[in-house]
Amino acid sequence: MAATSGKIVQFFFVSNCHQQNTQGRRDYCFAPSRLRKLAWTASSMQFRTLFKPQNHFSVQRNFHCNASASATAVPYLDKTDFLKLQNGSDIRGVAVDGVEGEPVNLTEPVAEAIGAAFAAWLVEKKKADASQHLRVSIGHDSRISAKLLQNAISRGLAGGGLEVVHYGLASTPAMFNSTLTKNEAFLCPADGSIMITASHLPFNRNGFKFFTNAGGLGKADIKDILERAADIYNRFTEESLTNSERKASLSIKKVDYMIVYTSDLVKAVRKAAGNIEKPLGGFHIVVDAGNGAGGFFAAKVLEPLGAITSGSQFLEPDGLFPNHIPNPEDKTAMKAITQAVLDNKVDLGIIFDTDVDRSAAVDFTGREFNRNRLIALMAAIVLEEHPGTTIVTDSVTSDGLTTFIEKKLGGRHHRFKRGYKNVIDEAIRLNSIGEESHLAIETSGHGALKENHWLDDGAYLMVKILNKLASARASGKGGGSKVLTDLIDGLQEPDFAVELRLKINQNHPDLKGG
Numbered sequence: 001m002a003a004t005s006g007k008i009v010q011f012f013f014v015s016n017c018h019q020q021n022t023q024g025r026r027d028y029c030f031a032p033s034r035l036r037k038l039a040w041t042a043s044s045m046q047f048r049t050l051f052k053p054q055n056h057f058s059v060q061r062n063f064h065c066n067a068s069a070s071a072t073a074v075p076y077l078d079k080t081d082f083l084k085l086q087n088g089s090d091i092r093g094v095a096v097d098g099v100e101g102e103p104v105n106l107t108e109p110v111a112e113a114i115g116a117a118f119a120a121w122l123v124e125k126k127k128a129d130a131s132q133h134l135r136v137s138i139g140h141d142s143r144i145s146a147k148l149l150q151n152a153i154s155r156g157l158a159g160g161g162l163e164v165v166h167y168g169l170a171s172t173p174a175m176f177n178s179t180l181t182k183n184e185a186f187l188c189p190a191d192g193s194i195m196i197t198a199s200h201l202p203f204n205r206n207g208f209k210f211f212t213n214a215g216g217l218g219k220a221d222i223k224d225i226l227e228r229a230a231d232i233y234n235r236f237t238e239e240s241l242t243n244s245e246r247k248a249s250l251s252i253k254k255v256d257y258m259i260v261y262t263s264d265l266v267k268a269v270r271k272a273a274g275n276i277e278k279p280l281g282g283f284h285i286v287v288d289a290g291n292g293a294g295g296f297f298a299a300k301v302l303e304p305l306g307a308i309t310s311g312s313q314f315l316e317p318d319g320l321f322p323n324h325i326p327n328p329e330d331k332t333a334m335k336a337i338t339q340a341v342l343d344n345k346v347d348l349g350i351i352f353d354t355d356v357d358r359s360a361a362v363d364f365t366g367r368e369f370n371r372n373r374l375i376a377l378m379a380a381i382v383l384e385e386h387p388g389t390t391i392v393t394d395s396v397t398s399d400g401l402t403t404f405i406e407k408k409l410g411g412r413h414h415r416f417k418r419g420y421k422n423v424i425d426e427a428i429r430l431n432s433i434g435e436e437s438h439l440a441i442e443t444s445g446h447g448a449l450k451e452n453h454w455l456d457d458g459a460y461l462m463v464k465i466l467n468k469l470a471s472a473r474a475s476g477k478g479g480g481s482k483v484l485t486d487l488i489d490g491l492q493e494p495d496f497a498v499e500l501r502l503k504i505n506q507n508h509p510d511l512k513g514g
């Protein structure tokens, strides 16, 4: 294996893979813990490409992974191992081996147990009896471990008696949307939905976000599911694993749900523009999907609306994220989309994170609409529609933003705990106690609107911005994205802002008892 720079790492999936050495011998690899039962099949797929992923390791893609686990190997894990996979209201773990100090903990059997646990949780939640076949939709982003985890979690769901529908490459907001859509031709609505993603985290991570039509699952639900998963996992037998695999092979269906989701976005822009077929005709807009799942936005949303999208970049899914981290909070990512805007002399640039629940934009001069500026822009748009409404944001927003929302726009700025689910739940709570709020948004680029079912959707935020562009032109105001820039005129910006994130060791003795 040759190195081009830095450290050489050969990546392989620990849970269910083998590497083939030069003599053609297969070396099986498993998580280094107490093995209770062990047997994997060896059907394989192989990748051989030299590339340089986002973490600057030089890596030769040379690994072989089973498409399915046919039988019965589960190393012993206890409840705490499962609970460590909780990341707020998501599940996140390491799914690909090879990064020093980051052993795989999101293996296929673990994912299968989580699927079975979600099935049991959902049946209980929906008070479904055995005759009702609840339906769960599953989508994933571009990560290299996506397919294996999809198949594993599907086995858990199918084993639990649920109908499983695969959407393939999808966005997180589309998955939530599938629980709301009523369209039997696309097997909707789904009773539950799972997005396989670790958002903007490095390529070796992966995880799950869960939805019902009531929204994303909260922290308590995730803990409940992980506790159930630990019990299920340690009760796995050869027979139960074979049975769930058989059920999965008989029951999994596939649909291209992104057709429904993207056409809803297109309809929303057309409607806001007074039912014009191509309200973005003549606008030149570039998209940077960072090789995540958001590439659809150029061809499936902007182009049908009439926009030119040439110069868009990193639209092809590549789970090694070879160009930049797909995250609008990341400086390199913002620099990349800004450069694309300036090089192509376009009206607007749009950037998404890997699973498209975060977004940001760049105006024609290269000015970034991210962090406080994105919130100010969205607040200006929403406050025009709902004068006086409360804008709920995360806690690290600037005082200049508060002044802008309250003094210039006439709204109220309600700062709350960081975390997209926290700000959304807070906005819903405020409405329930009589304080009107139409927007919950974070500096991270996550944002949800009341008019869109509080769906945390980076693509919908961009739709609101596109509506503004289209309506400004329809009313005779030209100037491309200047209309957006003008909306945040008067926003005071901090001269200097730096964010420090401290790694806290949860097991440190100083944290005990306090």
Ligand SMILES: O=P(O)(O)OC[C@H]1O[C@H](O)[C@H](O)[C@@H](O)[C@@H]1O
Binding pocket: 198, 199, 200, 353, 357, 358, 394, 418, 419, 420, 421, 442, 444, 446
């Ligand atoms: O799902 P993600 O895009 O990773 O975001 C989930 C959360 O990640 C981090 O904790 C950020 O600080 C939060 O602002 C964000 O809500």
